[in-house]
Amino acid sequence: MYGLPWSLIITLVSGAALTGAACGLLGTFVVRLRLSSLGFTMSHAAFAGAALGLALGIEPLTLALVGAILTAAVLGPIAERAKLPADVITGVLFPLTMALGLIFLYLAPGTAMSSSALGLLWGSLFAMTREDLFRLLGLAGTIALTVWLFFKEFQALLFDRKLAEESGVPTRPFYYLILFLTGMTIALALRLVGGLLVFVLLQSPAATAFQFFYDLKKIFFWAALFGVIYAGAGLGLSFAFDLPLGSAIVLISTLGFGLAVWRSPKRRRT
Amino acid sequence: MADSIIELKNVSTVYEGERVPAIRDIDLTIESGEFVAIIGPNGAGKTTLLETINGLLPHTRGQVRVLGQDVARFGTQLRSQIGYVPQEFQFDETTPVLVRDVVLMGRYGRIGLFRRPTAEDYAQVQEALELLGLAELAERPLGKLSGGQQQKVLLARALAKEPKILLLDEPFSHLDCAAREEVAELITRWHRERSLTVLLVLHDLEAIPQSCHRVVLLNGGRIRHDGARERVVRAFTLAHRE
Known part of the structure; x- marks a missing residue:
């Protein structure tokens, strides 16, 4: 690809595929449990954390992780117990996390809109390092193993939380496990997709899979696969037209989801 | 004498954000293998009572013991032995x-x-x-x-x-007449053949199966009558007539 060394191409393609697979798997929970507003806020908190890292000269990824997981730890119980409508959570906290992120970028040494700052916002092809790749590999493996180990419990939770409790499945620890993994995924996907757009990968691949299947095993599998396809195709589009990677992934994901809604057998009458 | 399988002592349950208990001062003992119908008008606390028994709703006062164990502590394990059909589902x-x-x-x-x-x-x-x-x-x-x-x-x-206990909340509400009879017959057979303890919430007195000999009448969150089917049904009918 345009004279890039093979090692870099392999890192980029693998990073995109792993990010897509991890987001696709977790997106199944985000879509079904209607955690969109929570994930949206978490992705911007991760962005604010990374921006703070830039301002303080600390590794942005570390503070992105702190931001996303802290948001999950605070918002999870609020969303669960106070039963706040999703738009209230988003309406109050999205501007706050966005404002904090922009203030931290403004305070970052050098130009506020330096390439690393822009990378946090829009995602960057070249921000991905081999270390990031190994972290993503560990994360995707952990998510896949968790889903495999606790498939029954997750299936019950995704069907109906009250009925899951009724059948003797303790749903709360699994709910918090999902939030924790979502926070981790958002933070690790930040470099590639960017803080403003990372959330699309948590939503579109799973939402696409839900258009085609009723069997949860198939939905998990296809959500991960659609995640890989969207991230990979976004990477290709980004290379081909020199677009920001996050934006290219959003364009592909939206197109894919639109096609899925159009062709969905769940909407066919015959 | 049969063993108590469900025991509620002075139990009240208040919903989150509410001040008035949905059920209050409930004392109820169900023996193993009993078939009990719970009747009462809308808002009497019938569903709250069932969900307090299986621990889906935490009680705010008193003690609930099921299969000899405290529901507040062992709710999750106990629910794996209690069948429950909720009234509301979508x-x-x-x-x-x-x-x-x-x-x-x-x-x-x-x-x-x-x-x-x-x-x-x-x-x-x-x-x-x-x-x-x-x-x-x-x-x-x-x-x-x-x-x-x-x-x-x-x-x-x-x-x-x-399950060892079956809690049924208006289990016939979406069924047509033929299906209703079929399901009532099935529940009765399971109760008889498997010594299953059954608590059945109903608002339609006609729908109480013949094999159900004990009826509990709830109103305003309290138990108003508890006893033989004919006596309690008569009391409920009279109260509604007045």
């Missing part, structure tokens, strides 16, 4: 689950963490599906079924659990 057309999976999920608490369903689990699921006449719908998406069929699926789910 599954939209896109609900990503097949009928067979819904019935199997009833056994997940019994199966436990880190274990997969075995051949015996699948056999129980098949038996429950056949008992309710759902075998042909096993691979259909739940959301595509009618309300009555969905109610039968939830009943099959409760039976597949092989």
Whole structure:
């Protein structure tokens, strides 16, 4: 690809595929449990954390992780117990996390809109390092193993939380496990997709899979696969037209989801 | 003398954000193998009582013991032995689950963490599906079924659990007359053959199965009458006439 060394191409393609697979798997929970507003806020908190890292000269990824997981730890119980409508959570906290992120970028040494700052916002092809790749590999493996180990419990939770409790499945620890993994995924996907757009990968691949299947095993599998396809195709589009990677992934994901809604057998009458 | 399988002592349950208890000062003892109907007008606290017994709603006062254990401490483990069919359910057309999976999920608490369903689990699921006449719908998406069929699926789910106690909240509400009789007969047979303890919430007095000899009348969150079927039904009818 345009004279890039093979090692870099392999890192980029693998990073995109792993990010897509991890987001696709977790997106199944985000879509079904209607955690969109929570994930949206978490992705911007991760962005604010990374921006703070830039301002303080600390590794942005570390503070992105702190931001996303802290948001999950605070918002999870609020969303669960106070039963706040999703738009209230988003309406109050999205501007706050966005404002904090922009203030931290403004305070970052050098130009506020330096390439690393822009990378946090829009995602960057070249921000991905081999270390990031190994972290993503560990994360995707952990998510896949968790889903495999606790498939029954997750299936019950995704069907109906009250009925899951009724059948003797303790749903709360699994709910918090999902939030924790979502926070981790958002933070690790930040470099590639960017803080403003990372959330699309948590939503579109799973939402696409839900258009085609009723069997949860198939939905998990296809959500991960659609995640890989969207991230990979976004990477290709980004290379081909020199677009920001996050934006290219959003364009592909939206197109894919639109096609899925159009062709969905769940909407066919015959 | 039979053992007490459910014991409520001075129990009150208040919903989150409410000040008035939905049920209050409830003293109720159910013996193993009893078939009890709970009746009362809308808002009497019938559903609250069932969900206090299985611990889905935490009680705010008193003590609830089921199968000899404190529900507040052992609710999750106890619920794997209690079948429950809720009154309210709504599954939209896109609900990503097949009928067979819904019935199997009833056994997940019994199966436990880190274990997969075995051949015996699948056999129980098949038996429950056949008992309710759902075998042909096993691979259909739940959301595509009618309300009555969905109610039968939830009943099959409760039976597949092989419960020691069955809590049924208006289990005939979505069924037509023929299906209602079939299901009532099935519940009666399970109660008789498996010594199952059954608590059945109903608002339609005509629907109380013949084998149910004890009736509890709830009103305003309190137990107003508890005793032989004819006596309690007469009291309820008189109270409604006045």
